[in-house]
Amino acid sequence: MISVFGSANMDLVAYVSEAPRRGETVTGREFRTVPGGKGANQAIAAARAGAQVAFLGAVGDDAFGAEIRDTLAAAGVDVKLLRQAPGMSGIAHIVVDDAGGNSIIVVPGANGTIGGPTGDERAVIAASQALLLQLELPMEAVIAAARAAREAAVPVILTPAPAQPLPGALLDAVTLLLPNEHEAAGITGAATPEAALDALLERVDEAVITLGSQGALYGSGSGERIRVPAVKVKAVDTTAAGDTFAGAFAVARAEGREAEDALRFASAAAALSVRCEGASTSMPTRAEIDASLS
Known part of the structure; x- marks a missing residue:
């Protein structure tokens, strides 16, 4: 089982030819509401990639919260411990342009009410093969969840x-850090992904830097370095590519796959996700990932 301690949002997605600049108004061609949030996205990605998944987070007592809960459950994610907080669910305002790029504004809502994991949530984390974390919850809550996993010898991604x-x-509690190339550069100040990877590995045991169309780069403290190319596809919407990669990578590692095999599995899943619009709606099934690899 994989546990995900993270955010759940309703994505409010506007599709435009070109994203507006500051002070500019543009006409969109389509608008959708799609359940998302980095935590919920990773949970759905992992479930569709073949894992048993428990999601630990919070939604509001509004209509969006009910829809998010139903979407997670429909994807096969265990939501028995999903909290309900008074007020609004988390919201993400997303603009997607015709090149597949996006810009996002997140309003935390119920996500901001979460403290550390409860006793029941700690038991679920301790029974997991991996814990997936992101940074859309309060930092103290993320640290507490990471420590709970580390104390139970559960890998933290x-x-x-x-x-x-x-x-x-x-x-100190993270096993594997999984930034994209921009996040890695921001964390380390390094000029290249390779240099950023070396810097990250001074702080954690393993790291993967996703490089978009250039693939992904893996390293471990033992000196192992692996780079795999991206699967070439026409990108329609890259909103959930990183979360799809994270969910699929966690599944592959939980199944005991070596780093290179896990990278290829996750890269295939991420590539499949960018061919469709939306976040949770675009994530591939295990059968689709296996077919792509074969």
């Missing part, structure tokens, strides 16, 4: 997004 300073108390 952290996606350090949205980008922000990473406290030593968090990094």
